[in-house]
Amino acid sequence: MFKYGRYPLPNDDDEYKREAMRHTMLKELLGGKLFLAPIGDSPQKIVDLGTGFGEWAIEMGELFPSAQVLGVDLSPIQPVWIPPNVEFIVDDIEDEWVYANDFDYVHLRIVGMSIRDNGKLHQSILDRNLKPGGWLEVQEVVPHPGSDDGTIPPDSALLKFYTVCGEVFQKTYGFDMEYAKHVPEDLERRGFINVEKKVWHAPIGDWPRDPKLRTIGGYMREIIMDFAGAMAARPFVEYGMDKTEIDELLVGLREALGDRRVHAYLPLHYIWGQKPPAGP
Numbered sequence: 047m048f049k050y051g052r053y054p055l056p057n058d059d060d061e062y063k064r065e066a067m068r069h070t071m072l073k074e075l076l077g078g079k080l081f082l083a084p085i086g087d088s089p090q091k092i093v094d095l096g097t098g099f100g101e102w103a104i105e106m107g108e109l110f111p112s113a114q115v116l117g118v119d120l121s122p123i124q125p126v127w128i129p130p131n132v133e134f135i136v137d138d139i140e141d142e143w144v145y146a147n148d149f150d151y152v153h154l155r156i157v158g159m160s161i162r163d164n165g166k167l168h169q170s171i172l173d174r175n176l177k178p179g180g181w182l183e184v185q186e187v188v189p190h191p192g193s194d195d196g197t198i199p200p201d202s203a204l205l206k207f208y209t210v211c212g213e214v215f216q217k218t219y220g221f222d223m224e225y226a227k228h229v230p231e232d233l234e235r236r237g238f239i240n241v242e243k244k245v246w247h248a249p250i251g252d253w254p255r256d257p258k259l260r261t262i263g264g265y266m267r268e269i270i271m272d273f274a275g276a277m278a279a280r281p282f283v284e285y286g287m288d289k290t291e292i293d294e295l296l297v298g299l300r301e302a303l304g305d306r307r308v309h310a311y312l313p314l315h316y317i318w319g320q321k322p323p324a325g326p
Contacts, residue, residue: 062099064272068156069101071265072185074258075246075314080105081153082244083181083318089113089150093175095139095167096157100124100132106153107132113150140167148177155185159215159223168229169236178324182238186226188313191250197309203298204250204310207270210295211277214285229317238319247311251303266312267303274299 073080080102090113094103097117107115107129117124117134124134140161152171158164171182189208191198198205208223215221233241249263250270278292287295302308 083183176321183318203302233319241319246314250310
């Protein structure tokens with residue numbers, strides 16, 4: 047693996063399951079859409095940074111067969127059989143990378159909380175990789191469970207879990223799980239125009255009455271439990287938690303996720319911005 051250990055979660059079968067489930071959930075949330083930025087009907091060059099197992103990049107290649115789609119990740123974990131217009135490469139997106147300076151669309155999905163300097167990455171994308179008029183889209187979770195009816199108790203194990211995760215990522219790895227809240231202002235400050243944001247509240251668990259939202263909530267519950275297992279395997283240990291602490295946290299989380307009286311959700315932020323078009 048390139049730069050082994052840089053990414054704190056394992057790239058194993060469980061990670062693949064979680065990514066595949068998350069991909070399906072996000073498509074369900076967006077009514078089948080893969081993106082929200084107004085990139086038009088015929089983008090020619092697309093790059094997916096932190097592509098993971100590559101589902102998004104592959105489906106974009108199928109959706110836009112005339113486009114070149116590039117997926118970039120630290121690990122060579124993508125499938126071999128892919129559309130002819132899709133390519134995967136192994137690289138660190140925080141390093142100097144000069145694949146092209148004429149991308150129509152740059153995509154990052156749930157990558158920012160494992161990037162040490164998102165602002166620097168945004169600036170590099172603007173200066174080096176987007177063509178004039180091209181778009182950057184950032185899709186991220188804000189790790190603050192909420193509820194519209196106040197049913198999350200203050201001592202909820204769900205809240206505690208995300209509080210601990212934030213401390214672990216910040217103090218152990220230097221990552222900021224809160225960064226998505228500041229992306230719109232950061233993009234505007236760096237020179238992007240037409241910056242927009244939309245927020246969805248993805249339910250956690252099968253408490254919603256609406257069948258679609260109940261399906262999304264079921265996905266989200268499983269994703270969180272799988273994520274908790276991955277955190278227990280390495281990050282919690284490296285943070286200094288002992289087995290008893292970890293087990294108590296996970297048992298409490300599992301109980302909280304199964305309580306249908308708690309109408310919890312996680313905010314999902316979709317932010318996009320455009321590189322100014324070239325002058326006359």
